[in-house]
Amino acid sequence: MIRLSFFKKSYNLSLLFLSLFFLVGAIDSETNFLSLEDKGRSLNFQGKPVDEIFLCQSESKKTFGKNGALTSECYAIAQNTISNALTLFLEQPRTEESQFGFYTTSGKQIHPEWEEEGYGRLALLSFVITNKQQLFVQVVRKDKAYFFLRTIPGNWDRSE
Incomplete structure (x- = not known):
């Protein structure tokens, strides 16, 4: 006992x-989140015309990378740099986490790609801004590995 x-x-x-x-x-x-290195990244929109692409806040469902756009919260990529649009979204007060993705004029979400050292080719599912105003990016690799990485707005642009 x-x-x-x-x-x-x-x-x-x-x-x-x-x-x-x-x-x-x-x-x-x-x-403890992984962070992307502070350097510029150019997103490739796979031949989509830039004047048809918008960075929009996504509907508040939690299906990452597959939510529709809130058309009242969009910035045209042809008129705004991605980093400026992200900064404008970051300046808005938030009480909950918000997602932002790239959409065409027809409302279809697209996933631009870029090459990241140590990760390979990545497809951007969405940006996420936390209620503490921190910016993250959700990405997936060809082998379906999923990453959620901290980043800053100034690192993002589109390839010409």
């Missing part, structure tokens, strides 16, 4: 320690 009660006490202490460890990790988890 003595051995069993000692085991229960040490088991409970271990659970308490692990719970505290994960709780502290979860509180500070936003600082």
Whole structure:
């Protein structure tokens, strides 16, 4: 009996320690995201005419990369650089996470690509702005590996 009660006490202490460890990790988890290097990236829109592409806030469903556009929240890529449009979106106050994607004039979402050292060719699903005004990018690689990476607006442009 003595051995069993000692085991229960040490088991409970271990659970308490692990719970505290994960709780502290979860509180500070936003600082643990992977970040893209601070450098320029040119998105390739695979031959789509630039005057038909808009960066728009996506509907608030949580189907990443497949949500429709909120047409009231769009910037034409031909008239605004991607980095300027992202900065304008970042300046708006937010109470919840918001997604932004690239859409054609017909409302179809498109996924531009670029080459990233260490990742290979990536397709951009959407940008995400958290309620703390941090910018992330959701991307997928050809092998279907999914990445959620911290970035800054000034690093994004379109290829000519």
